[in-house]
Amino acid sequence: MATGNPGFESLRPMLAPRSLAVIGASEEPTRIGGRPVQSMIRQGFAGELWPVNPKRDRVQGIPAYPGIDALPGVPDAAVVAVPGALAEQAVEALGRRGCRAAIVFTAGFAELGEEGQAAQESLVATARRHGMRLLGPNCLGLFNAPLGYYPIFTSAFDSGWPLEAPAGRGRVGIASQSGAYGTHLFAAARNRGIATPILITTGNEAEVTLGDAIGHLAGDDGVEVIACYSEGVREGPRFLAALEAARRARKPVVMMKVGRSALGASAARSHTASIAGDDAVTGAVLAEFGVHRARDTEELLDVAYAATPRIYPVRNSLGVVSISGGAGVMISDVAEEQGLPMPPMPEAAQDRLRALVPFSNPANPVDCTAQVFNDMSMVGAFARSMVEDGGYASLIAFFTSVGGSPALAPRLRAELNGVKQDHPDRLWVLSVLASPEGVRDYEADGYLVFPDPSRAVAALAAQGRFGEAFARPPRAPVPLPAVSLPATAPDEAEAKRLLAAAGIAPVPEATAASAEEAVEAARSICFPVVMKLLSPDILHKSEVGGVLLNIADEEAVRAGHATLMANAARNAPGARITGVLVARQVLGAVEVALGITRDPVFGPVAMVGLGGVFIEVLRDVALRRCPVDVAEAEAMIRSLRGFPVLDGARGRPKADIPALARALSALSAFAAAAGERLVSVDLNPVLVLPEGEGAFAADAVIEIG
Template sequence: MESISMDQTGRHPVTERTGRDALDCLLSPRSIAIIGVSSNFNKLNGRVMKFLLEKGYTGRIFPVNPKYEEVGGHRCFAAIGEIGEVPELAVISVPAKAVPGQIEAAGRAGVRAAIVFSSGFGEMGEEGRRAEQDVVEIAKRHGMRLCGPNTLGVINAFDGAFATFTQYGMGPTSAGPVGFVTQSGAFGTAIAALARKRGLGLGYFANTGNETDVTFADCLGRIVEDPRITTLAGYIEGITDGPGFVTAARRAMEMGKPLVVTKVGRTASGARAASSHTGALAGEDAVFDGIARQYGVIRARNEEHMLDIVDMSTTTACPDGRGVGIITQSGGAGVLMSDRAEEVGLEVPQLSEETVARLKGILPDFGAAGNPVDVTAQFIADPSMLKESVKAVLDDPNVHVAAVWLQLMDGFVDTLTETFRELKEETEKPFVVSWVAAPEEGLRALRELGICALRGAEPTIDAIAALVGWNEARKAWLADEGDGAESAPLPAPGAGFVPTETTAGMLLEAGVPVARLGLAASADEAVEIAEGIGWPVAVKIESADILHKTEIGGVEIG
């Protein structure tokens, strides 16, 4: 039992503060206070209570609102200081002007972590940023970690801790091996909903909002440690904690957990849009790319690409090489997949004579026994033809993974499900099904068997390429770690300005030739350096305040 003590101000009795880490209190809370709760569960400030009750949260729940005596069968307190014990997490759902007072009250009560749903802070301009900073200072003074403001909150589906008002909480939300962190609330919710539609279980969903304190990297770094999580995914608009992101990515690599992110702000216009949306610095995209390559972060083009990769990573062993065997019921699809495979760095190897002979014994005379293999529509009459063809291709020493393309087949779901179940049991190398215009029950049936089934030819090849690349990057990284070799770390994303001389030195160290350069503090010095280098030269402005030089005329050639 917790003992009663006085807080540092001596203003009211509280129970002793939990000894758990503040991020654990945020992501895996054992007790939650809902400040500003509504008894109307259709309202945004009523949804947290609704979700906690519906999702089977087993921790203690403390509704806080002076308007009510009881909410959802739980005693409702007029203020957090009246609870009599310290909630590990406070969820604050009040108007922006009331947030500082509630943060102060939660801090005095000894709360370790708080989620602030309220908007109207840093994303609204200078006045909002000042108000936001006041909230941050109050939280820091009390040693409390703050998620938000302007956040949809956090979900730990394993524990039923739905500290959120997102619509995602309204549907079936079975926990699964994917941890998802997003800097966008609405778009992140859409991604979560798409994941659910695919049958992908999210163990965690965390929206970091304005990231005044708790960052994307903080959440990622804690979620990666959960043994129930095997794959991490994220939507990023701008890195605010570069070193923290590097640490989390490194840890994911160490633990063999793929980290798949969609990072926007690749262009100048995209970076401006990201900044206006969240107030975050999008940073130099090339720097983020460097970090991704160094630490094996898989960069997805968009949400569907991300989920394809996540889908495959949670169901399929990583291919141990670049050789792809393609088996289709359409010659055209085989050509398309072959083209795409080579475009993304995979190989479509010629099959051995033994494999070709084996295929010829399986296929009809009008089938194609090369790579790609065309089993034709004849396999509908003899499903073993498909299974035996895939097995023959996977047995080829030059093939490391198979991509199996199908279309429609509404009337053959049970037959195909059984075929792929047997195939999974009888093969060791991985395979992925590309099922175009598939019936939903077919996709669900394969997922229940732990078989990855994607909806398009090129997306299937892209997902394979991503995991092949990740596996190769991890092997190389582990070899370097084992040798004790230390590569010079790249500047962390979000670190801001990196001097040209620094980046040039890094390139030279990596064996990349660069042009001669010099830093001038005046026009006369610039002329002197140019004469020493030899004309023509490029002149670029060098300033920590100007990251996009061409947009302000900061580059001259001649």
């Protein structure tokens, strides 16, 4: 097992030790301290196994030792399966001996509240003082099956051990914050025939995090696919480095990240003491690195299983050959939902296939009809044409129970194999209903087998997204401006000055301390103008009557100034009023919202969405970690469901999208440079004029912590 990622190789003694001590080893194999011993005896652990039990000379038939000081050598790693304060005493004693890794089963730490958190911090301090890596506490453990290494207590092995991968098929490593759910994934994968050589469960993540586990798997030559269960990301930089390591290693990451709902996020905090963060931000971060976020266990296993051939088309497309027109329609519907292209076959190829079966539909899906019952060679002819003429990267052959028929399946298999062997670079799915033995035969030929073709489509679409992520170059550095935040939150005018220095243009405007100064400002700007209260204490000026539109002449400016002062006195009597802002009223623009929020895990995050009420009603926004370059900013804008509004829908002029992208990129760089005192930025609206005319911030709120 190789670990080629600097920073993650320190888990090697924990994952592949030459010797393991089990503190609290039990003679009873069903107890927490007994299961690891039993499993490693049964599976032939390749290293030295040293049970520690002060009451026994032997545990489960092998020599035991009364204490850590009595061990015959320094263990590379140790399981700690003793209760309460004894756990920290064990870690201290192991550290003194020079042990490099501890796997702490013991519960009763941060998951129980403040007192438990203090005990956990003390435990970690002890481990770090001795240079030990610590998994847990409150964790189920891990396994590394090729080494017969099972420092884990689980009943999942009662029904079977991890499988070995068939030749040419990828092996799936599992990283899970939940021990019980991690072993559930293992057992479900095993029952489906998926090889899972390594499982790491992280528990409370007091020291080793999910990011550490993913990073280690990214560098492990015995793993090609990574499956994860997460309740919350605890250490952002480590997690990001791990995802990038997996991307560069071309290892797909499939993650079930729970806690989407407020109730789910609360449950995650109480379960693992993790920081759930904002779910939408987490989703954006996973997408940035090409991680597939699965909604449930079935989808996670589908996508991981489809990744095991290790074929990830950068330009994915789907061809379908079927004996059922209805199945073809269903597949087409799912492909459209998934964004998986299904281009039609070339006209010349369609003509050749019609010549073979005149009543077939050879467009795509290609319906070869029930004619195959009379002449199975039609299957090979249609499939070969789809590959060689259609050029599809992914293919689904829907043959339902025909694929499981003892009379028909051998001929079907032979026809398809003749095509597949000539084109091993394609992703092939058979959607058939066959016996377990029949499915294994098809899989041995290199096919993915799905009884439900709609699930197959979703899994194939994910492989194309993996390919696109692997092909993307790493993020290029974005130049950052010099930013010096004021001591307290600025008013709108000062906020715009800060942002203008970073490259975000405001609408033409001027501040005024009196009615006459407001008149002078309006003259210089040109009517009509907008007038707004200036106050660092009022975030939503419209709610206190602090915004006036369509001010058309000097008298209206004087009257507007009086109105604004009166509204402030009446509706915000405690607010500091620093003056009035007079700004050009821009017409013919599309309103867009740009913003920054500081995520507790991933730091500043940039946001773009349609402005005004749409952002709250439609929730149509795109998010990315800061900073983003102009190209990525434009990609965010184009990803909005409402993008057609900017792109000239219903005869409107096209908006200045490049100017908006430059503003978004500049805002993200401002946020990255500003540091942790910057809590948020809200630019709503940004007025985007027609092509070539620019984008201007009409309002700005900067919140400082």
